[in-house]
Amino acid sequence: MRKRNSKDLLTRATGRFYTHEFIGRRLADVVVRTAQLEGRRSVSVIDPFCGDGRLIGWFLEAVSKRDGARPRMWSVELWDCDAAALDTARKRVLETAAQLGVEVEVETVLGDTFAHAPSRFGEFVVCLTNPPWELLKPDRRELDQLDEDVAREYVAQLRQQSSRLVEYYPLSAPRRRYAGWGMNLARAGTEVALRLTANDGVCGVVSPASLLADQMSESLRRWVFEEYVVHDIAYYVAEAKLFDEVDQPSVTLVVSPGVTSHSPTMLVVHDRALRGKEVRFSEQEWHSLRSDGYVFPLQFGPELLGLRSKWDNLPSFADLEGESQDDLWAGRELDETGHRRFLGDKGDYLFVKGRMVSRFRMCEAPSQYVNRDGPRIPSSADHYRLAWRDISRPNQRRRIQAAIVPPGMVTGNSLHVAYFRDDDLERLKALLAVMNSFVFEAQVRMRLATAHVSLGVVRKARVPPLNDRGLTAELAQLVARCEKGDEEALTTVEVRVAQLYGLSHEDFALLLSAFEKVEEEEKRALLTSPAWRCPSVGSQQLAR
Numbered sequence: 413m414r415k416r417n418s419k420d421l422l423t424r425a426t427g428r429f430y431t432h433e434f435i436g437r438r439l440a441d442v443v444v445r446t447a448q449l450e451g452r453r454s455v456s457v458i459d460p461f462c463g464d465g466r467l468i469g470w471f472l473e474a475v476s477k478r479d480g481a482r483p484r485m486w487s488v489e490l491w492d493c494d495a496a497a498l499d500t501a502r503k504r505v506l507e508t509a510a511q512l513g514v515e516v517e518v519e520t521v522l523g524d525t526f527a528h529a530p531s532r533f534g535e536f537v538v539c540l541t542n543p544p545w546e547l548l549k550p551d552r553r554e555l556d557q558l559d560e561d562v563a564r565e566y567v568a569q570l571r572q573q574s575s576r577l578v579e580y581y582p583l584s585a586p587r588r589r590y591a592g593w594g595m596n597l598a599r600a601g602t603e604v605a606l607r608l609t610a611n612d613g614v615c616g617v618v619s620p621a622s623l624l625a626d627q628m629s630e631s632l633r634r635w636v637f638e639e640y641v642v643h644d645i646a647y648y649v650a651e652a653k654l655f656d657e658v659d660q661p662s663v664t665l666v667v668s669p670g671v672t673s674h675s676p677t678m679l680v681v682h683d684r685a686l687r688g689k690e691v692r693f694s695e696q697e698w699h700s701l702r703s704d705g706y707v708f709p710l711q712f713g714p715e716l717l718g719l720r721s722k723w724d725n726l727p728s729f730a731d732l733e734g735e736s737q738d739d740l741w742a743g744r745e746l747d748e749t750g751h752r753r754f755l756g757d758k759g760d761y762l763f764v765k766g767r768m769v770s771r772f773r774m775c776e777a778p779s780q781y782v783n784r785d786g787p788r789i790p791s792s793a794d795h796y797r798l799a800w801r802d803i804s805r806p807n808q809r810r811r812i813q814a815a816i817v818p819p820g821m822v823t824g825n826s827l828h829v830a831y832f833r834d835d836d837l838e839r840l841k842a843l844l845a846v847m848n849s850f851v852f853e854a855q856v857r858m859r860l861a862t863a864h865v866s867l868g869v870v871r872k873a874r875v876p877p878l879n880d881r882g883l884t885a886e887l888a889q890l891v892a893r894c895e896k897g898d899e900e901a902l903t904t905v906e907v908r909v910a911q912l913y914g915l916s917h918e919d920f921a922l923l924l925s926a927f928e929k930v931e932e933e934e935k936r937a938l939l940t941s942p943a944w945r946c947p948s949v950g951s952q953q954l955a956r
């Protein structure tokens with residue numbers, strides 16, 4: 413076996429997943445439709461991470477299918493750090509041009525695009541690319557296979573590259589870097605592509621969908637949506653399996669420099685069979701997206717954006733938190749790492765793990781105690797708390813799994829907890845009813861980009877006011893029945909909470925349609941519940 417050197421690893425660490433033909437051809441078509449090519453004699457085109465040159469090949473084919481005057485000459489630049497790929501790319505572009513009878517000049521640049529791009533910013537009329545998708549960091553398993561010197565050289569090269577990226581592309585730098593690592597090359601690559609584009613040019617990029625959904629990419633998103641005109645956004649679900657070795661959802665963007673036109677951008681959502689569905693944003697929905705850091709609900713419910721006006725004026729979960737007697741405290745309790753060390757048969761507090769908590773009840777009774785000489789027990793463990801699982805994968809039927817944990821138990825950090833400082837158990841149960849509801853879950857899912865139901869995302873969800881005693885008593889009674897698995901109560905509580913949010917029967921049907929894993933029978937039971945015919949105490953209260 414050929415011994416790996418630091419350069420091989422650098423290539424691996426910087427990624428190589430070529431674009432699927434469907435995505436690439438659609439992107440090239442939109443770029444051609446958007447670019448103003450008429451009247452130009454010669455047009456400069458670049459793929460700064462060209463791989464085998466497929467995107468530029470498809471672009472030339474898309475141009476040749478267009479009617480109207482075309483530029484006489486294409487001046488194409490292909491950049492990549494992989495010499496073999498670059499060679500293939502040059503041949504491919506020249507062959508495509510020859511077949512189409514198009515005149516091209518091709519220049520290739522071998523090296524690190526991130527380093528030499530700044531001297532060429534703003535030069536290209538068309539920029540089309542799919543940057544590498546990795547996080548820049550050394551892989552421990554690979555380091556272990558290397559000679560010490562090679563490993564040191566490799567880490568030093570990566571570190572140098574990482575610092576350079578943070579300096580050149582601050583918008584793409586993560587807010588927190590773990591041990592100095594974590595630069596996301598897809599973000600930095602998108603920034604490179606946009607900056608290479610001329611003021612009168614057009615840029616088309618392929619990226620992991622997280623670019624439009626995670627909190628880390630917020631600064632980059634603001635820059636893109638506020639300094640560029642976004643002509644087209646396409647989303648491809650992970651199930652479409654468009655990349656050979658990665659099973660990730662992806663997006664494409666077509667943008668051009670300039671101030672936002674204010675007209676909302678359209679999103680085309682492609683399902684697993686690559687059928688595209690257009691989602692148009694109203695001014696109000698676009699405003700709501702903008703004020704939320706342009707987090708697109710891609711993985712769940714783009715069609716639910718319109719419902720946000722129902723709850724956007726309600727207080728958020730974070731608004732319930734505070735220092736006063738009747739305020740909420742939220743956080744985590746014990747670090748679970750190495751928990752075997754501090755658990756035993758005796759102690760004052762039973763230890764609760766994430767898997768013991770399910771919707772409305774604890775599905776497994778804790779049996780081990782935290783040793784008396786173990787970690788310090790936080791004072792929250794002496795309160796009735798609402799606890800929800802941190803890890804809960806997107807493909808689960810319900811992602812929010814929350815229940816009440818009594819005093820005398822302490823939770824590990826696979827659970828988040830919250831309690832009212834005045835120990836108002838009735839209000840806590842009412843909050844549990846809200847939190848376990850479809851409406852709350854839909855809000856959270858629209859923001860989740862990972863397998864974690866983080867406190868940060870929960871804090872942003874809106875909650876109907878829970879100050880009315882009649883209302884909290886009604887919800888608490890329903891919760892008590894839900895805790896015993898009472899099916900009728902489980903249905904009624906959903907309807908009551910939906911009504912509290914001000915959702916009509918029709919709104920709720922739309923909301924439920926986004927929950928693909930929930931069986932039709934359950935949806936039917938929810939929509940035909942007699943609870944729709946009698947408004948709850950709380951909704952009467954709200955209506956007054």
Ligand SMILES: C[S@@+](CC[C@H](N)C(=O)[O-])C[C@H]1O[C@@H](n2cnc3c(N)ncnc32)[C@H](O)[C@@H]1O
Pocket residue numbers: 426427428429430431459460461462463464465466467491492493494497523524525526541542543544545
């Ligand atoms: C995701 S592939 C895309 C290739 C091609 N544009 C496509 O759409 O199929 C990313 C390419 O970027 C190249 N690459 C990764 N890091 C690079 C760097 N720092 N400088 C230049 N090219 C790089 C890889 O070799 C790979 O060919």
